[in-house]
Amino acid sequence: MTARSFEKDYQINGDNFERSYKETISGFKTWEDAGHAEDWVIIPKNMGTHLSINETCLSTGEVYTILSNKEAHGRKGCLVAIVKGTKAKEVTSVLKKIPEAVRLLVEEVTLDFSDSMHQIVSVCFPKALITLDRFHHQQFCLEALQEIRIGHRREVMTEVANAKDDFRAMIKDLIKSGKPLVDAEGNPTRSNAAYHPERLKNNETKAELLMRSKYLLMVSPEKWTPSQRERAEILFELYPDIEMAYSLTHSLRMIFAQKCDKEAGRKSIKKWYAKVGEFDNKAFNDIAAAMYDREDEILNYFVNRSTNASAESLNAKIKDFRAQLTGVIDKKFFIFRLVNIFG
Numbered sequence: 001m002t003a004r005s006f007e008k009d010y011q012i013n014g015d016n017f018e019r020s021y022k023e024t025i026s027g028f029k030t031w032e033d034a035g036h037a038e039d040w041v042i043i044p045k046n047m048g049t050h051l052s053i054n055e056t057c058l059s060t061g062e063v064y065t066i067l068s069n070k071e072a073h074g075r076k077g078c079l080v081a082i083v084k085g086t087k088a089k090e091v092t093s094v095l096k097k098i099p100e101a102v103r104l105l106v107e108e109v110t111l112d113f114s115d116s117m118h119q120i121v122s123v124c125f126p127k128a129l130i131t132l133d134r135f136h137h138q139q140f141c142l143e144a145l146q147e148i149r150i151g152h153r154r155e156v157m158t159e160v161a162n163a164k165d166d167f168r169a170m171i172k173d174l175i176k177s178g179k180p181l182v183d184a185e186g187n188p189t190r191s192n193a194a195y196h197p198e199r200l201k202n203n204e205t206k207a208e209l210l211m212r213s214k215y216l217l218m219v220s221p222e223k224w225t226p227s228q229r230e231r232a233e234i235l236f237e238l239y240p241d242i243e244m245a246y247s248l249t250h251s252l253r254m255i256f257a258q259k260c261d262k263e264a265g266r267k268s269i270k271k272w273y274a275k276v277g278e279f280d281n282k283a284f285n286d287i288a289a290a291m292y293d294r295e296d297e298i299l300n301y302f303v304n305r306s307t308n309a310s311a312e313s314l315n316a317k318i319k320d321f322r323a324q325l326t327g328v329i330d331k332k333f334f335i336f337r338l339v340n341i342f343g
Helices: 003-010 014-025 088-095 115-124 134-177 206-212 226-238 240-257 262-279 282-293 295-299 309-324 331-342
Strands: 040-042 050-059 062-069 079-084 108-111 129-132
Touching (some): 050 115, 050 309, 062 309, 088 115, 108 115, 108 309, 115 129, 129 295, 134 240, 226 240, 262 282, 309 331
Parallel strands (some): 050 108
Antiparallel strands (some): 040 079, 050 062
């Protein structure tokens, strides 16, 4: 609650209360971690066997590494450590303050594809299973798919712009020559002096089709409405590369949706690689190459079906809290409040 809203709801001077809360009520002045809070805070008692690690921006672009306990589900007790920066050496030196015996009990850590996060986990939790978040590669595929769609839309917009220029030039020539303007049936008219792009069977232009297809390409076919299904059929007929990219994106989603063991997942991924090779699109080739390089850690998803969603959720909550405060003025006090809420 902000000072202004507190004053409105309780008829108390919000600024005075905010100052009193910070200086006296909250316990901030006697907080034992205050001396190093802007650099790091660790809460060893919140350690668990299954952790997530992620990075978040607290204020003015400064990035912090956050270690959290999955078992707390983003509620109080989930925050294990918050460390300024993402450099592996610096974060590792802080996390090693947690007793080694406790760190060796960690069974699994989920993370994104950051090399620094990978180094941190490898050094600090040597016995833990490293599971790379499968949603990141799905997101990479979605972005590659949308880029293909956007590329086609740019081409269509260029074609439309060129056609308009040609049409205007033709109209000017007709006007100069004194010839009458005619409609589609050959009837004289001056109101027809505008370019009208071709409309498809669903009454959309190609530009409209490509613009309105953004959402349907992000979801499974069973979630399409009848109009979206019709739009998809036209889209895939006109642009086979979009259909192939969508098929690859959807099939990767389905691979991770299946309930199978790690080896069955590996076989499915190898078939997916082959389809990517047939498509021969640079973006998808790069995604497949990155997956191949870290394949075993990606496939660890099938061991416990773990993702980094809990870390992303905590990240979202921190950003929402920061937004409620309309920014962070006192970073140390902000971290203190995070520790009280999530620690």
